[in-house]
Amino acid sequence: SYDIEMLRLSGTDDPLKQAREVHQAPTTRVERGEGPRPGAEEDDRRTKLAADLVALHLSLRIDPFDQGLSYGCVVYSEDRDCAVPDIFIGIEDATVSFPYSSDHSRIFPELQRVIAVFERHGYVAYDPQTDRLLPSSVEPSAASFLATRSAVIGSMEARGETVIGWSPMAPNSHRGTRTLLVGIVVFL
Secondary structure, rough: EEEEEEEOOOOOOOHHHHHHHHHHHHHHHHHHHOOOOOOOHHHHHHHHHHHHHOOOOOOEEOOOOEHHHHHHHEEEEEOOOOOOOEEEEOEEEEEEEEOOOOOHHHHHHHHHHHHHHHOOOOOEEEOOOOOOOOOOOOOOOOOHHHHHHHHHHHHHHOOOOOOOOOOOOOOOOOHHHHHHHHHHHOOO
16 A cells, blocks of 8 residues: 555654654664653544544544554544545554555545645655655645555566556556457467
């Protein structure tokens, strides 16, 4: 999936530099046995954030993590008409995810709305695929998303994997052509 990280930064350093550091920090903290701990203030903040996100579309739902809402939740919809990406809210950060097979022209306007909600709650959006901060006032780069998607799908296809929802006749995919040729050969 294509992931956008929502991070709360201290505001005392270059935001992009700090986002890079926070992006790298979870692995290091987990390796040391450290990690964020739930608390009443964080629970209240997360509850307000989740409520504002759910207000973006009538079909959005909140599902707490297995350990409980104090550890985070997922905001998602099963409605095909809802283009709001899946949102995973943790104790200190969040991730907004959508499949590489998504239609970016539907997802990006909703992604901007999601980023705007996070901004109101003190987060910045960081795109680790492009190493850029994404303000809600600027639509994410379609060219960047398409290039990343092409590279990832090409790599998956080279390993023999299938991307669910991805058309076999998609650009840079020769699998559909081979399937058609095999079908013609079998028919003859």
